[in-house]
Amino acid sequence: MNERIVDLLKKNHLSITDSRKKILSHFLDSNGALAHADIEHKSGTEFDRVTIYRTLQTFVEKGIIHTIPTTDNSVRYALCKDECSAGHHHDDHVHFMCDECGTTYCLDHVTVPKVELPAGFTATQNDLVVSGLCNKCS
Amino acid sequence: MNERIVDLLKKNHLSITDSRKKILSHFLDSNGALAHADIEHKSGTEFDRVTIYRTLQTFVEKGIIHTIPTTDNSVRYALCKDECSAGHHHDDHVHFMCDECGTTYCLDHVTVPKVELPAGFTATQNDLVVSGLCNKCS
């Protein structure tokens, strides 16, 4: 587990620091997506708020995590699949937000169907946000 | 134009006030979606910030406008189609965000294809967020 984290950081030419290792492990531990506040609570007073912001920013830039569009417009992050972190070619994501418990799931196996766009519009990324009840709440 | 606004407010049992009329007209004037900040700028110092927040909240509750999930997690609002404002049965939306100019378009005529969900998951709403270049920026 710890090796995987260190590898991920090395591969992206990032210094291996406590905060980065801890924050990455939070993502690996949780099956869902995390908001900044979640990480702040999980970490207690271990790290400065600013450090968490900057770490998340760095991870997004490196393609380790990605932001998720949500219906309640709260900022959430989730681990990228390998293909995503490799380059900066964005790919499509399907996410499920539970209206009851608020958990956000990444449905990686579901493919986003391509949609027809009006003339002159070109798409580089498709995000499908499905909301409803998850398997635990229904 | 003004009649349509008054009708819309009356239909939803809302008092007809300057701020509501003005904010609604901003939505009718713009083809895209608006953020709170957009409305604040368009309105100048005419209304208090709090009034704008509360007006938008009210409109969302009444189903006059809806929030849009965005990739940059900024809160945006757009007018609902009639079917949407009628009841509170959410329906599916397709939105397009231009990476260049940031304009958000509601693509009402595009239908969201249903996706297969894992067992135990039930969907009540599907939002598809497509990003790329709009017809003006490509």
Next chain:
DNA sequence: ATTTCAATGCAACAATGTTGCAAAATTTAT
């Protein structure tokens, strides 16, 4: 081990959103 460079913590700030309450405006009833 020492230098070099990157990352952190702190403080201060900016933006965004919320709440309570009195004043003003709108609607309803007389």
Next chain:
DNA sequence: ATAAATTTTGCAACATTGTTGCATTGAAAT
């Protein structure tokens, strides 16, 4: 049309969220 009842607004104060500059600390390279 006027007065009472209700809703909406503006103000103030506050809470949350996110950003920036800079000195200090820690990691990496020589």
